[in-house]
Amino acid sequence: MTVLDIAGLSAALHGGRPVLRDVSLVIGEGEVHGLVGMSGAGKSMVARAVLGILPAAVRLTAGAIRFQGRDLVGLDERGYRRLLGRDIALIPQDPLSALNPSRRIEAQMTDVMRLHLGLSARAARDRALVLLNEVRIRDPEAVLRRYPHELSGGMRQRVLIAISFACEPRLIIADEPTTALDVTVQQQILVMIRGLQRRHGTAILFVTHDLGVVAKVCGRMSVMHEGMVLEQGAVADIMAAPGHAFTRALFAATPRYDRPVEALAPVPAAVLADIAAAAQAFDAGRPC
Amino acid sequence: MIVRQVLSRLLQALPTLVGVAVLVFVLVRVVPGDPIAMMIAPGASPDDIARLRGLYGLDRSIPEQFAIWAGRALAGDFGTSISLRQSVMSLVLARLPSTLELAVFATVIAIALGTALAVFGVRHRGRLGEAATDAATGFALSVPDFIWALLLMLVFGVLAPLLPISGRLDPSVDPGFVTRFYLVEALLRGRVAVAGDLVAHLLLPALALALPLAAMIGRVLKSSLAEEMLQDYVMLARVKGFSRWRIILGEALRNAAIPAVSLTGVQFTFLVGGTVLIEKIFSFPGIGNLAIDAVINRDLPLIQGLILVFALMFIVINLGLDLVYAALNPRLRHG
Amino acid sequence: MVRAGMFRLLANWRVALGGFVVLVFVVAALGAGWFSPADPLEQDLMLQLEAPSAQHLLGTDSLGRDILSRLIHGARVALAVALVAGILTALLGTALGLAAGYLGGWPDMLISRAVDIWSSFPPVLLSVILVALLGTGLHSVIVAIVVIDWTRFARVMRAETLKQRHMDYVDAAVVGGLKPGAILLREILPNVLPLFVVLLTLEMGIAVIVEAILSFVGLSLSSDVPTWGGMIAEGRQVIYQAPWIIALPMAALLALVLGLNLLGDGLKAELDPVLR
Secondary structure, eight states, rough: OEEEEEEEEEEEETTTTTEEEEEEEEETTTTTEEEEEEEEEEHHHHHHHHHOOOOTTTTEEEEEETTTTTTOOOOOOHHHHHHBBTTEEESOOOOOTSOOOSHHHHHHHHHHHHHHHHOOOHHHHHHHHHHHTTTTTTSSSHHHOOGGGGHHHHHHHHHHHHHHHHOOOOEEEEESSTTTOHHHHHHHHHHHHHHHHHHHEEEEEEEHHHHHHHHOOOOOOEEEEEEEEEEEEEHHHHHHSSHHHHHHHHHHHOTTSSSSSGGOOOOOOOHHHHHHHHHHHHHHSSOO | OHHHHHHHHHHHHHHHHHHHHHHHHHHHHHHHHHHHHHHSOOHHHHHHHHHHHHHTTTTSSSHHHHHHHHHHHHOOOOOOTTTTBBBHHHHHHHHHHHHHHHHHHHHHHHHHHHHHHHHHHHHHTTHHHHHHHHHHHHHHHSSSSHHHHHHHHHIIIISOOOOOOOSSSSTOOOOOSSSHHHHHHHHTTHHHHHHHHHHHHHHHHHHHHHHHHHHHHHHHHHHHHHHTTTTTHHHHHHHHTTHHHHHHIIIIHHHHHHHHHHHHHHHHHHHHHHHHHHHHHHTTSSHHHHHHHHTTTTOOHHHHHHHHHHHHHHHHHHHHHHHHHHOOOOOOOOO | OHHHHHHHHHHHHHHHHHHHHHHHHHHHHHHHHHHHHSTTTTTEEEEHHHHHHHSSOBBBBBOBBBBBHHHHHHHHHHHHHHHHHHHHHHHHHHHHHHHHHOHHHHHHHHHHHHHHHTTTSSSHHHHHHHHHHSSSSHHHHHHHHHHHHHHHHHHHHHHHHOOOOOOOOHHHHHTOOOOHHHHIIIIIIIHHHHHHHHHHHHHHHHHHHHHHHHHHTTTOOOSSSOOOHHHHHHHHHHTOOOOOHHHHHHHHHHHHHHHHHHHHHHEEEEEEHHHH
């Protein structure tokens, strides 16, 4: 069954400048879909559109975001409040700033369960302990009593992942969840997200700029640039034979431990020019 | 741990207190004007004056006078008021509770009002509600508390006679209370009618003290709250499905409060200073009113004692402020 | 040039309105002898607490004195204190601020520390204590204002001098061999002058309030000189019988203070770009 079906989604700044151009992607149940692109490609904008937290200056101009068959475009704040946290959750990018510095971990983990699942403080706490075990935090009792600044970055990200799974959502948006972490911690976190996702059968929209991460975690992927999806398909297929020149360039630009950073090739200007031309053509053909 | 913190802060404050005492003592004695001259009947003989000077210890050298005064002060004896002929200590103790109740009540109003303004302004950001709160804070700030007091008195005491404008309690009410903290005692004893009358008397002077402070708190809190609302944890709370009110009150307010608390702390000392005037306007029987009478009568022992009481209050306020900081910011608490 | 500048200033509504209000009070105070319909001190015990009438445009007070005349004469005291105390405060604070900002080193440390300690005292309490030490009277009021408020000028002027000091024209003057005193007077002072005017205007508003407060509590002039604060105190006694007696000096006080604040804020907005 389809969990998320984004169809022909376009968005523009209030001034009229487009930021998303006819983005379509489908995520089936229990599927992990990688959304890849450089910064400014529009991938975070897609994520925010799904969560209904687009910046004030951006509005959707066309398309649909169907979640379990129901279109989220135009859904009011109240409707979103029932959905977010329970059916759709977020693993944020920066674990250092995504936890409230003045609230204990326990409060920040249990509030969402008490809100959506109607659990008692006691039951929510018990469930929080289970979740902390699942994200392999030792001494979860002690961690619940801590404040965020008393935990390492990796620990905080584990807590945030536990929070995202707290209400058994159907879909999780993971927004560059490992970018802010050390390389060694990144690996553990990725493996853990993958494991949790399999066990809970959760679909994930995995936003990242890192093709290596996509290869490890995702089944399908979309490559984005200039707010457009350039290429879409199974990760294995695209890895074996990238169809778009941009994807090939992106592969060449992906840092790997066996390749020095200096060897990274930038995306050729000709490829970028082609994409920009396509974007302009798209804008011209659309009445604004 | 907290007890130790409090004790060490009190010890640190001791030199300040001694410094204030010395300064006040010296200043009061080097300035022109003879307090004895104010007490005696015209035509008193030089002998009488000398005897009075001896009685109040004014014939000795200033260091000697200070040693005597400090020794007695340590024992709780701040001398005798020249104009009221009562012990300074008992006068201050009788008046201090009402000033404290007034100052605390005013601060509570200021914090509540300022917070409401800030939260309302942020909740209605970019809309008419924000413009309205900004205009209200701007106006409250541009009118000094002296004028606020008179305006409130005129509007709510006279033109629409809803509230009493002088005193602390209706003279016909004799609460027969043990302590001088009337409001606290009335509430503890469940004397609702008396408490209501006390609050009615407190309301206008407290509002006059509170309005400018509320505007200041509102302004500072609103800007720090607006800043907090852009933080990632607020976004996460939104994505958890919490309502905007719950996010502002439950998540952001606490983190935004720190600059507002430090402002409130500084301004609270100013507010306590402001009670001097407000008590005079509303004939409120507190130490501020007492201080003005003492000044008019050049009552040196009383002035000295009162300044020390004010200094002590400021030290205690700052101590309390540090504790509130620690409670608000867990990072400070753990080192 | 100057003329064009004046026009631009007047185009700012705050400058125009504030300036107008202040001007009205200044004219009233200067011409108090002509404008007053009656002697402000002449009592008429047959006509106590009269409501406004043709004979007494704003009524009479509890001693039968003409309120309008007392208001006009009260403006004299208010403006005199505002001017004298304001200018003295400005001069003292600016001198110390310039010294701190320009000299740096230990004078700066000393002055800045004094500013910090000074401004942590509640001003109303401090002014009452000062008047207690100095004795009541107008000179004490003025001294109290100067002693309390010099920090406002010192703080701002120090910051501004620090800023100006690192500008090219000061460096050029130093290279040109000008002595520090001359640089301060000829180069820096003219550049901080707009700020001085703004602060002075705002300070005058504060001085008016402080004078009113001190005469209200009976620490300023003796009661035979009409002051707004004194009138407010008298009106307080008869507030239920004749509320206009307290309302009129209050309104005058509020109008003058808001006028000065408006003028100061408007000037600040207009002169600020000049400073940059």
